Amino acid sequence: xxxxxxxxxxxxxxxxxxxxxxxxxxxxxxxxxxxxxxxxxxxxxxxxxxxxxxxxxxxxxxxxxxxxxxxxxxxxxxxxxxxxxxxxxxxxxxxxxxxxxxxxxxxxxxxxxxxxxxxxxxxxxxxxxxxxxxxxxxxxxxxxxxxxxxxxxxxxxxxxxxxxxxxxxxxxxxxxxxxxxxxxxxxxxxxxxxxxxxxxxxxxxxxxxxxxxxxxxxxxxxxxxxxxxxxxxxxxxxxxxxxxxxxxxxxxxxxxxxxx
Numbered sequence: 290x291x292x293x294x295x296x297x298x299x300x301x302x303x304x305x306x307x308x309x310x311x312x313x314x315x316x317x318x319x320x321x322x323x324x325x326x327x328x329x330x331x332x333x334x335x336x337x338x339x340x341x342x343x344x345x346x347x348x349x350x351x352x353x354x355x356x357x358x359x360x361x362x363x364x365x366x367x368x369x370x371x372x373x374x375x376x377x378x379x380x381x382x383x384x385x386x387x388x389x390x391x392x393x394x395x396x397x398x399x400x401x402x403x404x405x406x407x408x409x410x411x412x413x414x415x416x417x418x419x420x421x422x423x424x425x426x427x428x429x430x431x432x433x434x435x436x437x438x439x440x441x442x443x444x445x446x447x448x449x450x451x452x453x454x455x456x457x458x459x460x461x462x463x464x465x466x467x468x469x470x471x472x473x474x475x476x477x478x479x480x481x482x483x484x485x486x487x488x489x490x491x492x493x494x495x496x497x498x499x500x501x502x503x504x505x506x507x508x509x510x511x512x513x514x515x516x517x518x519x520x521x522x523x524x525x526x527x528x529x530x531x532x533x534x535x536x537x538x539x540x541x542x543x544x545x546x547x548x549x
Contacts, residue, residue: 290493291324291325291326291493292325292326292493292494292495292548293325293326293327293328293348293483293484293487293489293493293494293495294320294325294326294327294328294494294495294496294497294543294548295327295328295330295351295476295480295494295495295496295497295506295510296327296328296329296330296496296497296539297330297331297332297476297496297497297498297499297500297503297506298329298331298332298333298338298342299331299332299333299418299499299500300499300500300516300518300519300534301497301498301499301503301516301534301538301539302497302534302539303418303534304533304534304535305414305418307535310534310535310537310539312537312539312540313534313537313538313539313540314345315540316539316540316543316544316549317345317346317539318346319543319549320543320548320549321346323548323549325548326348326349326487326489327346327347327348328347328348328349328350328351328360328480328483329342329347329349329350329351329352330350330351330476330479330480330496330498330506331351331352331354332353332354332434332468332500332502333352333353333392333419334352334353334356334357334392334393334394334397334433334434335350335352335353335357335394335395335433336392336393336394336395336396336397337392337397337415337419338352338419339419339420339421340420341420348360348361349361349483351476351479351480351483352433353368353392353433353434353470353474354434354468354470354474354475354476354479354502355470355474355475355476355477355478355479356368356369356433356434356470356471356474357394357433358479358482358483360483360486360487363486365482365483365486366479366482368433368471368474369394369431369432369433370432370433370434370435374452374455374456375391375429375432377448377451377452378391378435378448378452378469379391379400379426379429381447381448381451382400382437382448383400385437385440385444387437387438387439387440388400388403388405388407388408388411388437388438388439388466389403389426389435389436389437389438390412390415390423390435390436390438391426391429391432391435392432392433392434392435392436393429393430393431393432393433394430394431394433395430395431396421396423396424396428396430397415397419397421397423397424398423398424398425398426398428398429398432399412399423399424399425399426400425400426401425401426405439407438407439408438408439411438434468434469434470434471435468435469436466436467436468436469437458437466437467437469438465438466439465439466440466440467442460442467445458445460445467445469448469449469454472455471455472456469456470456471456472457469457470457471457472459501459502460501461500461501461502462501462520468502475502475505475506476502476503476505476506476509477505477506477508477509480494480496480506480509480510481509491509491510491511492511493511494509494510494511494512495510495511495512495513495514495546495548496509496510496512496513496514497514497516497531497538497539497542498513498514498515498516498519498523499515499516499518499519499520499523499534500519500520500523501520501522501523503519503523504522504523504526507523507526507527508526512528512529512546513526513527513528513529514527514528514529514530514531514542514545514546515527515529515530515531516530516531516532516533516534516538517530517531517532517533517536517538518533518534529542529545529546531545
């Protein structure tokens with residue numbers, strides 16, 4: 290019987306410095322050959338994903354950690370920030386003198402006037418990982434989510450209040466960043482929408498992840514796998530812990546569950 294597997298990208302399918310390992314690519318091909326379905330389930334918005342990833346055979350996409358959901362070419366859910374909300378995010382972030390990254394449908398956007406070393410280094414790494422150039426904040430269009438870098442976690446409640454509780458931030462270590470999503474949006478909700486569309490049962494669901502925003506996904510599916518490089522709380526929530534992405538973690542995890 291066909292199963293459906295949800296894959297995070299960063300730290301899961303993708304490992305910084307090497308990209309998607311050959312073992313993971315081969316494992317995906319075998320997964321498809323065995324008649325199973327796969328869905329990209331990432332915190333990245335579409336503008337932050339290399340074009341080649343859209344041609345790897347995924348049957349669906351959960352992007353922006355659930356802000357955009359698509360299956361078999363059909364859009365199941367989509368949320369975009371208003372231009373007024375985007376401007377508030379930019380203005381407040383600049384007042385705090387912190388790094389701002391906006392993620393849109395077609396690109397990522399950064400503060401070209403922020404020359405702090407941690408921020409410029411992070412932007413270079415992001416462009417390398419996303420295989421594309423980011424654009425200035427002033428050109429921001431169709432924004433799905435954003436991240437503040439080097440934000441005191443306790444201050445995230447200020448911007449949440451300014452935006453009237455419509456967005457909620459998740460703190461990420463060791464990146465020292467806070468990722469903001471529309472309230473009620475998470476990867477598990479995206480999975481729920483896809484199951485409703487496809488008719489798959491939860492007993493036939495699997496997921497692979499490594500970070501804090503994967504916890505709800507790992508708990509929601511029937512078989513949740515944490516990568517060897519995963520944060521401790523995700524490992525605690527998972528049914529199985531595989532190796533790191535660069536140590537054939539995807540292939541080993543899929544084989545463990547008999548999917549390849």
